[in-house]
Amino acid sequence: MFQQGMVTPPLASGQALRLDAVTRHYESPGGTVRALNGVSLALDGGSFTAVMGPSGSGKSTLLQCAAGLDTPTSGRVLVDGVEMSGGTEAELTRFRRNRIGFVFQHFNLLPTLTVLQNATLPLRLAGKRVDRTQAVEVLTRVGLADRLDHLPAQLSGGQQQRVAIARALVAGPRVVFADEPTGALDTRSARQVLALLQEAVRIDGRTLVMVTHDPVAAAHADQVLFLADGRLVGRLAEPTAAAVADAMTRLTDQAARGRVAEGV
Amino acid sequence: MVFWLARASLRRRAGAFTGSFLVLLFGAVMVMSFASMLDTGRGTGVDAISSETLTTMGSVVGGWGMCLVVFAVVSTLGLSVRQRATETALLKSAGATPAQIVRMIAGEAALVSVAAAAAAVAPSYLLGRFLLGLLKDTGQVAGGVAFAFGTIALLVGFGVTVGSAVIAALWTARQATRVSVAVSVIGAATGPVRLTWKRIVPAAVLLIGGLYLGVLTVTAFADKGPDAMPVAGQACILASMGLALLAPGLVRATTALTGRLLHGRGAAGYLTVQHLRRRTGQAASALMPIILFTGIGTGILYLQLIENRAVAATGYLRSNEQQNIQTLNLVVIGMIVVFACIMLINTLVASTTFRRREFAQLRLAGATPAQVLRTVRTEGLVIVATGTVLGVLASAVTVLPYSIVRADRWIPDLPAWVLLAIIAVAVTATLSAALGTAHRMLRTPAVDAMAP
Ligand SMILES: Nc1ncnc2c1ncn2[C@@H]1O[C@H](COP(=O)(O)OP(=O)(O)OP(=O)(O)O)[C@@H](O)[C@H]1O
Ligand SMILES: [Mg+2]
Numbered sequence: 001m002f003q004q005g006m007v008t009p010p011l012a013s014g015q016a017l018r019l020d021a022v023t024r025h026y027e028s029p030g031g032t033v034r035a036l037n038g039v040s041l042a043l044d045g046g047s048f049t050a051v052m053g054p055s056g057s058g059k060s061t062l063l064q065c066a067a068g069l070d071t072p073t074s075g076r077v078l079v080d081g082v083e084m085s086g087g088t089e090a091e092l093t094r095f096r097r098n099r100i101g102f103v104f105q106h107f108n109l110l111p112t113l114t115v116l117q118n119a120t121l122p123l124r125l126a127g128k129r130v131d132r133t134q135a136v137e138v139l140t141r142v143g144l145a146d147r148l149d150h151l152p153a154q155l156s157g158g159q160q161q162r163v164a165i166a167r168a169l170v171a172g173p174r175v176v177f178a179d180e181p182t183g184a185l186d187t188r189s190a191r192q193v194l195a196l197l198q199e200a201v202r203i204d205g206r207t208l209v210m211v212t213h214d215p216v217a218a219a220h221a222d223q224v225l226f227l228a229d230g231r232l233v234g235r236l237a238e239p240t241a242a243a244v245a246d247a248m249t250r251l252t253d254q255a256a257r258g259r260v261a262e263g264v
Numbered sequence: 265m266v267f268w269l270a271r272a273s274l275r276r277r278a279g280a281f282t283g284s285f286l287v288l289l290f291g292a293v294m295v296m297s298f299a300s301m302l303d304t305g306r307g308t309g310v311d312a313i314s315s316e317t318l319t320t321m322g323s324v325v326g327g328w329g330m331c332l333v334v335f336a337v338v339s340t341l342g343l344s345v346r347q348r349a350t351e352t353a354l355l356k357s358a359g360a361t362p363a364q365i366v367r368m369i370a371g372e373a374a375l376v377s378v379a380a381a382a383a384a385v386a387p388s389y390l391l392g393r394f395l396l397g398l399l400k401d402t403g404q405v406a407g408g409v410a411f412a413f414g415t416i417a418l419l420v421g422f423g424v425t426v427g428s429a430v431i432a433a434l435w436t437a438r439q440a441t442r443v444s445v446a447v448s449v450i451g452a453a454t455g456p457v458r459l460t461w462k463r464i465v466p467a468a469v470l471l472i473g474g475l476y477l478g479v480l481t482v483t484a485f486a487d488k489g490p491d492a493m494p495v496a497g498q499a500c501i502l503a504s505m506g507l508a509l510l511a512p513g514l515v516r517a518t519t520a521l522t523g524r525l526l527h528g529r530g531a532a533g534y535l536t537v538q539h540l541r542r543r544t545g546q547a548a549s550a551l552m553p554i555i556l557f558t559g560i561g562t563g564i565l566y567l568q569l570i571e572n573r574a575v576a577a578t579g580y581l582r583s584n585e586q587q588n589i590q591t592l593n594l595v596v597i598g599m600i601v602v603f604a605c606i607m608l609i610n611t612l613v614a615s616t617t618f619r620r621r622e623f624a625q626l627r628l629a630g631a632t633p634a635q636v637l638r639t640v641r642t643e644g645l646v647i648v649a650t651g652t653v654l655g656v657l658a659s660a661v662t663v664l665p666y667s668i669v670r671a672d673r674w675i676p677d678l679p680a681w682v683l684l685a686i687i688a689v690a691v692t693a694t695l696s697a698a699l700g701t702a703h704r705m706l707r708t709p710a711v712d713a714m715a716p
Contacts, residue, residue, distance in 0.1 A: 016488075056582055064711055068707065069628065069709075069710065069711050089627070089632065089709075090632040090633060090634060093627070093630060093631070093632045094632070096630065097630050102628065104628070104714075106714075108625045108628055108629070108714065109625070110622065110625055110626065110629065111542075111622070112538050112539055112541075112542040112543055112622075113538055113542075117538065119630050121630070122629055122630040123530045124534055125531050125626075125630040125631045125632075125635060126529065126630060126631065127531070151542070167629065171630075234310060
């Protein structure tokens, strides 16, 4: 629906995202920080995965490496079966354009562009023809048909995030990443945003990976992956909010015990 | 509390303050060195003629330099305060009263300007002595006059630098804090765009003044020969400052004129149009120094060239004295032009640095680094083209009248390379400052550059 009348390959089948032993190390004055420590995973097309874990466990790093916004120290990332060339920023950008959409916690809309202009920006940057009718349709779907010419500063947080979702979807990406997309929103706006993201999976067959701290949000997903100290430490299929909350409590307790054991 | 906050903020924003400091420093040097001519003229045993020459030099040339310095300081400080609208809004929402914020910003301006004026003392002393040497060599001041650098130089130097910096900061900060938190966040995003009467009235006065001096040159001073030089010379300074004040309106006019052309030029052209339209204030602050540099530079350099040509036409060999007067003029012109150029570079570096977040957002939305640079280059070209055209227009009120007076023709029979060289310097300074800074911004990965 976000991309109409096109002969697209069947989206909801085959592996959409695959990570092979991905690590990401940062050199800092205090020594090497292992933000990601050998993460491997494979996600089917049309699936909805939530990623959870304590603060600093590497969730954002994982998303950025998988989305081509950051380059892993080692390991491979494959989107739609194509390996991400760990080359220059320009190469990574071109790789991302048709394959990957990203929704940030703080929206990251261009302050000088209107709602409509923000939503169509990725197409313009990719040198594609901008189909106004299609863009308006996307924005209508996220409930912003009457705000097309507003600037981001004139919108509420929830509205800005919906523009950001429209922008992430406009180029018809295979995989959409969202890093705490509801983190800066009130409950009502958060629910709207979640519903839109879910719709992108259920109706359009996009593959969605979402970092969240909220068990209720995570319960919308098909599965929840738990991350601690840069490693995948657990998986929960068919999650409910209660089960997710339980698992998170155990994980934070373990992490706390681990830190005590290490004498930190 | 406020002083502590100001000092902490100065330390944290060292980079941003370096630019303001440099403009203040060069401005203070210019003002102080000319003001030291007044000190020298008041010394004991200075004959009447020498004293008059020194006073004229100090007050007339120094006065114009001072106007330019005040203009530059006000626009530089104003820019740096406006760029902090978001920070100001955050401080306000954290409980700081508007009065506290105004005091903090004025406190910073006072610290930076006092430091700049203090640093300017030694170079001003040397430059003042050098100027006196030139005046002696040209026989305009008696050889026995001793150089003095005293109360007037220090008072005027510190007064002008610190005074204009603090007043500019107070004024802009007052405006910035008067609006609500929400609006000032929008303001940070879009920049002030209106052309208010506070700009239009002084701009009109300056433009009419410039035209009037141009007319005066061809009427009252028509048969005064070289004596018409200072009158004609001031015309382009006034006209340039007048046009510079109108910059926001001029940016809007340019956007309307070039919009169609730019829209056909891919993502970079598209983004340029949106930037000019919604960040008119930011584009205007880059346009101002380009107009000043081109207008004043072209005006007074051609003024000197016309004069040279006129002297040569009399058939006499140029005397040593005339040669020296030319040198003196060139020193003064050089100082003013170099100052305008520093202001130009500082403004562009400051306003490009300010766009770090915006560049990162563009990259995250799918722009390659090359596309970001292309956008910055397109914007720079539009601004510098507008600025040089307007600058050349402003210089006409000096060049055309003086050419009539000295050569009996409107368009002087002079090589175009001086004009081309001035334009080349404006274009090079604009593009290298903007692109160099953008290049530096692009070295940080986009996700890190987003961090506040
Ligand atoms: N640029 C960097 N330089 C050094 N260390 C970094 C950098 N970015 C992240 N880290 C470190 O890597 C680890 C993982 O960070 P990351 O941002 O991925 O955590 P997170 O799980 O997203 O946390 P949160 O829930 O707080 O957002 C942290 O220990 C962090 O300090
Ligand atoms: Mg994070």
